Amino acid sequence: MAKHKTPLLDQLVSGPWPSFVDDMKQYAAARAKNEKKIEYQIPVDVVDDLMGLLELSYADGTTHWKHGGIVGVFGYGGGVIGRYCDQPETFPGVAHFHTMRVAQPAGKFYKSEYVRKLCDLWEFRGSGLTNMHGSTGDIIFLGTQTPQLEEIFYELTHTMGQDLGGSGSNLRTPSDCIGQARCEFACYDTQDLCHTLTNDYQDELHRPAFPYKFKFKFDGCPNCCVASIARADISFIGTWKDDIRIDQEAVAGYVSGKFKPNAGAHAGRDWGPFDIVKEVIDLCPTECMKYENGKLAINNKECTRCMHCINVMPRALRPGKETGLSILVGAKAPILDGAQMGSLLVPFVEVNKEDGYQAIKDVIEAIWDWWMEEGKNRERLGELMKRQGFQKLLEVTGIKPVPQHVKEPRHNPYIFWKEDEVEGGWERDVTEYRKHHQR
């Protein structure tokens, strides 16, 4: 018998999509039974009480969680988010219900042996509820009590070789697309860059010294599967400089209908036979493609590497071989002053594993120096860029302005010339001036 009646939640048990309610109900019952004779370190009925509390929210349309108190593990300023419920008498199992963020491996690849250990630990010392994964990328352990935090951290670090992730005004746990591990479009090794930078910047991740949160995301190509361009303070997006590689025989294969366009992504409907002119040449945003006499030609100088043609004909077209990445900065969600998309800062940088990605780290560290010096409390990088200007960003990073940095040049001539940019400076003699200009 469930501890609390949950008639509203129970309506989410039906329907085809995986029901988190049914999952929790089964698990709450299993905890109550405790066939494995686990010495649960937090209340056995934690999941029952969580469902009871959620049912209350479903009935009264409001949350019953209070603010995070300041809890954490010794020496770290992030990785744990304190949480207390506002109905502790009725739902004592979730009176204290802190979240732990566990740093996920790059690419979110796992092996069962390891994941089972995580599950055992979390069942023993926590609620047994998780998010796989949180929005930023971490594995989220949802709900434990203060005395368990150090114990869990000790187990994670000592027996599993696993650290916590970031929260608060820190570097948040970076995340990446699957990249070269399984994607033919990837222009660099997203996993290696993500993992290396995550490890090199552990101090920034665990010990808050920033004005606000800071996110890195790694996309292997401009398709942007991890949405870096929309949500990372620094987005690393794979790209190339040379020519798209064309296999004319495979192009013919698409034209003849032997291969399905867009890797078969449109197979759920009859769109008629593939028409290379209509579906590729005419949709190329830069009009840099031609299909004549059964041959495809690309004027690569004009291509902006939008990926459309490559997505449509992956067997025939591949990104070039001179690959690297573009760095865009300042993306964020709307709060406070409106959403910002990442703005292009470095059009192209080589991705050099051998020297530990030094060229990329130089850009990151110049940006951090500026933001830590000038950023106000709770000001994201994108907001600082707006406040002090893109020109300032170029100045602090030592990057030369190029037309690629703008969509179009400014609409007004109100240029803040600096004195040293004007011949002869600003100091003048008004008496001398008056000799030639009467009052």
Add this chain to the structure above:
Amino acid sequence: MAFISSGYNPDKPMENRITDIGPKNFEDFYPPVIKNNKAKWLYHEILKPGVLVHVSETGDEVYTVRAGGARLMTVDLIREICDVADKHCSGYFRFTTRNNIEFMVDKKDKVEPLIKDLESRKFPGGSYKFPVGGTGAGITNIVHTQGWIHCHTPATDASGPVKAAMDVLFDDFKDMRLPAHLRVSLACCLNMCGAVHCSDIAILGYHRKPPMVDHAYVDSMCEIPLAIAACPTAAIKPKKIEIDGQQKNSVEVNNSRCMFCGNCYTMCPALPLSDKEGDGIVIMAGGKVSNRISNPKFSKVVVAFLPNEAPRWPSTTAVIKKMVDVYAKDARKYERLGEWAERIGWERFFEKCELEFSHHLIDDFRDPAYYTWRQTTNFKF
């Protein structure tokens, strides 16, 4: 329930302490076929909804079966994922950015038994544990935030509306009939700790009542200057009040300046703002993150408010379903929802989707607002 120590000594926290070791190395978790073919992949194909094959220049192939999952998962369900992985994939699996689970095998004949196993696993209430789909020109899993299960500022739940929406969109999770892929996201307050502002369709929790001031507690529970500074619209001012003959420091909220962001509440628990009638859902549409054909776009507000209708949010799911169906019928092949809306014009979008336009949908928030008004005689009747 006796306390069992892990070995940690609270009197000497630094003893044998291990810190800053970061996440596990991804290479420990690569299945052999991935390890052997990394950076050697030539092309891929979606064999059917939820099933991909990637072909390497070595001649190797990897078959991926993608299954949806609620991101809120118990350890028992995760163990079941491990069971499936042990049985079919030598223990390897991965998650996608959008909370799908991917099982990879190196031979075609291992695919069907894997799918059969996944689809046979159901919860007692009948829902699939691991529905296969979410590829190509269809709808994949909804990324979302915490909601009422675990956060202090939500204006709606997360897991509930997502379950309700995915039930309604399930056919498009299992199919690839759309003109292009369509990404749905949910954030339960405008903090958007999971970004939704560049999604084809975004479900956003929104408060509509300014914070209440718990005068007797403001001074003891909050740093008043921080609460004042947290307000993006400068709606909060300090105020002295008298309670039971005692002077107390508190604050005053200029209600007409409030945009209901809840920032003040995050800084000061004595300024709660959630409310059954006030809170609900905003629907946004037309965003995207890929650079394909057109530039990445922000989502636009297309429905200013829908009430929270727990447990299944029928008004919200109906609006979403309608938009998806109209888009499916009307857009051209490869056209994302936002590209379609821009081509036909937003006036046509509202007409076709049978959505009411109201003054709430005209931007009046600071500078960017001007750029969204129509500055041409080119419009459609």
